[in-house]
Amino acid sequence: MADTVPMPSDQDIQQAAERLAQGRLVAFPTETVYGLGADAENPDAVRGIYRAKGRPSDHPLIVHVAPGADLLYWAAQVPPVAQQLIAAFWPGPLTLILPRNPQIPDTVSGGQSTIGLRCPSHPVAQALLGRMAALKPSGQAGVAAPSANKFGQVSPTAASHVREEFSDLSADELLILEAGPSEVGIESTIVDVSRTGQGLGAVLLRPGHVTAAMIAQVIGYEPALPDAQAPQVSGSLKAHYAPRTPLSLFDPDSVPAMQAALAQGGRQAIVAFASLAPFAADMHDWYVCAPEPQAYAQDLYAMLRRLDQGQYEHIWVQRCPDTPGWRAVNDRLGRAAAAFEG
Structure with a gap:
């Protein structure tokens, strides 16, 4: 990994947190890819993500939370299998699909009754989430953040990629926090644990750095493959992550x-x-x-x-x-x- 790119300053991160609290967009690094973030509790701000990406409004987003966040603020319940996976893989490149707390606007979940939650391990992402939480009366902050690229295109793993993708947005419309290339390089593993009350265990909806074998070592069984009733999630379309060249x-x-x-x-x-x-x-x-x-x-x-x-x-x-x-x-x-x- 290159180490010549300086990390954002405390002032940079504070400015980014304040922009998010104001309902504006911020692109930021995570260990997987760079994300295009907005305050997950602000429907207008979240709709700004959809507009900027050209993303269908029924395609759910992932909400990033800080280490130690109160997950019951975001989810209606956190079943034991989710707690096992959190203990093993958070902070890290694993997203869990949980029943959404009805107080959280369904804009982030594409109208579904579920919510995708992830706790990133990147220090800049964690610092940003912590600063944003300090600005919230509840003390809880979530940043809805799909990959910072136009919908369906190649995800960004460097700040320069984000600038290329959103050259149509001014610096006032999009603030970019830069911290070098992403370490993992592909999007998080997504596991559905929202239907344990229906007798289902963990279901692997999108493979990633956290593999099915790693999950099985924690929960004692291989996660199932998606069925027809599985929630829709990011990156689940047949055609995705595509360059412009055939x-x-x-x-x-x-x-x-x-x-x-x-x-x-x-x-x-x-x-x-x-x-x-x-x-x-x-x-x-x-x-x-x-x-x-x-x-x-x-x-x-x-x-x-x-x-x-x-x-x-x-x-x-x-x-x-x-x-x-x-x-x-x-x-x-x-x-x-x-x-x-x-």
Whole structure:
């Protein structure tokens, strides 16, 4: 991780907290990606997130809370399985879907009766939440914050990405706290624990850095896969996390068909593991990706943004191993490719 970017000052963080309390937007770093934040209890401010991103208003947001927050301020109940996961993974890249306390406006949950809560581990995010809580009569603060990018596009892992995405907003409309690149690089794992009263346990709605195996070690069983009644959550659309340049996935067996596409002309990029011998040159550029999932995830979105700026006709990405450790990366790449299918 680069350590040359200075952390925001206390004055910067206080200014950001005051802006949030005034109903304005603030982009801030977390360990996963940069978030576009607004006061979760202010429906007008939250609607500002939807407008800025071009996000459908029925697509729920995640509310970020500080360590030690009173979760019953936000959720109607916190079942034992949620308490286990909180003890194991908070602060950290895990979002829990809980029954929403009716006092919390449903703007943050896309009209659903649930709410997504996460306690980030990034020190700037924690400091911002703490300062905001001090400004609240209740002493409780929540920042609704999806990724700080236009809806459906590649998530930002650096402040420069946020500035690129929202060049249409002035500094008065959006304050950006900068603190270097995100450490995890992909969005949080999302686990639904809102239906334990119906006999259901934990349900994994979005894979992430906290894996199903890690969750199973804590709660004693593998989280279930989503069913038809699962709440809608961030990043659950088939097509998401997509660059603007068309992207396709390939495996070694499909290389001949891919070579035929490469031969049709136009400068194209190939992202592959070092174990795959290069088979294209001349007009095409070859990029070797990280061999293990955490490093791959950390660079994934920054890589897609770099390739987007390369003026390629097409981006080809080798499929990652179909193993549990690669599940989150495969999820993001699959949704990115789905944006260009059909």
